[in-house]
Structures are given as C-alpha cells and as structure tokens.
Amino acid sequence: MRIGIDFGTTNSSVARAHRSGEVDLARFPSGGDLTDAYRSLLYLEQITELGRKTVKSWTGPEGIEHYLLAENKGRLIQSLKSFLASRSLKSTEVFGRRTRLEDLIARIVKDLREKAGRQFGMEIRSAVVGRPVHFVGAEDAAGDDYAQTRLAEAFRIAGFESVQFEMEPVAAAHYYESTLDHDELILIGDFGGGTSDFSLVQVGPTIRRRGRTPEDLLGNAGVGIAGDAFDAKIVRKLVSPALGAGTQLRSMDKILPVPIWYTRNWNAGIIFRC
Numbered sequence: 001m002r003i004g005i006d007f008g009t010t011n012s013s014v015a016r017a018h019r020s021g022e023v024d025l026a027r028f029p030s031g032g033d034l035t036d037a038y039r040s041l042l043y044l045e046q047i048t049e050l051g052r053k054t055v056k057s058w059t060g061p062e063g064i065e066h067y068l069l070a071e072n073k074g075r076l077i078q079s080l081k082s083f084l085a086s087r088s089l090k091s092t093e094v095f096g097r098r099t100r101l102e103d104l105i106a107r108i109v110k111d112l113r114e115k116a117g118r119q120f121g122m123e124i125r126s127a128v129v130g131r132p133v134h135f136v137g138a139e140d141a142a143g144d145d146y147a148q149t150r151l152a153e154a155f156r157i158a159g160f161e162s163v164q165f166e167m168e169p170v171a172a173a174h175y176y177e178s179t180l181d182h183d184e185l186i187l188i189g190d191f192g193g194g195t196s197d198f199s200l201v202q203v204g205p206t207i208r209r210r211g212r213t214p215e216d217l218l219g220n221a222g223v224g225i226a227g228d229a230f231d232a233k234i235v236r237k238l239v240s241p242a243l244g245a246g247t248q249l250r251s252m253d254k255i256l257p258v259p260i261w262y263t264r265n266w267n268a269g270i271i272f273r274c
Helices: 060-069 101-120 141-157 168-177 205-210 227-243 260-268
Strands: 002-007 011-017 023-025 028-030 033-035 041-049 052-059 075-078 091-094 097-100 126-131 162-167 184-191 196-203 217-223 248-251 254-257
Touching: 002 101, 002 168, 011 101, 028 060, 041 060, 041 101, 052 060, 052 101, 060 101, 091 101, 097 101, 101 141, 126 141, 126 168, 141 162, 162 168, 168 184, 168 196, 168 217
Parallel strands: 002 126, 126 162
Antiparallel strands: 002 011, 011 023, 028 033, 041 052, 041 075, 091 097, 184 196, 196 217, 248 254
C-alpha cells in the first residue's frame, strides 16, 4: 500500500492506494459530518492555566471550530504553502515566540498524518506528496528547489521518514489515465489556492503497460496566481471600501485619510493575522 498526500494552499487530502488499484480517501470530522478536504490552516490560542500561560493549537476543521467559538480570538493562520519560496520570510512571532514557517506547516501535516493513520489502521511514515510546478513567488528553478526543501523539512518534522514529490498536475493525469481504454494526449489544469499549473501529457493503456517515461510529459508550466489572488481582489474591491478604504476620518480638528495599513491588513487576509 502507498500513501499519497496533497498538501494544498487551501485544502489538503490523504489517500491510500492498494495493490489492487483501489483507493481510499481519509475522511475527517467537520461540523457534525465528514469531509475529505482538510483545511490547511492552523489556529493558536494563548491560555492561562494555574497561573502559567500556554499556547494550544488546532488544525483543519477543529481549528475553524475553536476559532469561531473563542470569545478572545487567537491567531488564525492560512495559506502557509504560498510563502515557502520566500527567502525573507523565515519565521513569525506567535505570542512572543519566534516560530519557523516549517514548524507551522509541520503542525498541520502532523495532524493529517496521525488522523489518517488512525482511520487506515496503520502508522504513516512515508508518502508521495504533490507539489506545484512552480511555487508561489519562485522566480526560477532554484526558487522551486528552495521551496521544496522547506516543504520536505516540514514533513520530516511532522514524523515522515521518506517523502517523494510529484508534480500536482501529473498526479491528476495518473487518475484520469486509470479511467481510459484508449490512448490520449491531454492538457491537465490544476487550479489551486496559491498556484495554477498546466501539463501536456500522453496517457492511456499503452503507457500503463510499458511504464511511464519522461518523454510522456511533453511540458509543464505554472503561475503563482490562483484562488488567493482572486480572494484578495474581492476583498480589495468590495470589503475594504466597506471598512473605510478611500474615505476620511476626523482627528481632533483635522480631516485625514483612513490609514492604509488598516485596509492593507484585511487585503492580505492570509497569514500572520489576528
């Protein structure tokens, strides 16, 4: 059996592939139901117990539930994957303590590994993990390699002993190929929260019988523009004006423009926001 993991900018999923070709998707509790799309987010809250301050954290659907129920909101962090290629963003301050990006991602991945493992009745220590053709912010191959190295480190911290990476659109091509009874040349589009990726791939029974070769992948391309970018535009054009963007305020006897930082924090909307 093999384990496949899609750690996405917005959602993540875990699958188990049997030798027979049958595939099981891990399902996670969410709002009284089950979901196979685990939100890739982390919620942290500072709690005082017996006079001492401690930080507790939850991920995925649990993180959302705790955030919504909290009277004093803690730290809700999303879209961490979008910052893997950034050489300037190494860490952030969480309740007075510097925390690396890799450690924040590892907290989410650790829950994915353990919860899926309990459901499958096995300890998960190795996996095939999807990655975008080009990570958000990566300007060249070196940037993509840097981002993948950081992602691999996060998986190591989360308890994985072996991780093999595969391009996300190529993984999608494998699934489509399993449904075919004839050969095709296909264009795969993968529209995620952080990136949009495309691959031109030869697929079909012939390729399955002889085994896939590098020549079957005719080309890959990707851009760091996807769901988050569209969300940001909606916030900038619709939400921010409702919060005062482009308007003025009175301070004592002066009329001043509403500070840019106020609406800019909302426009970011993805990481390191309380």
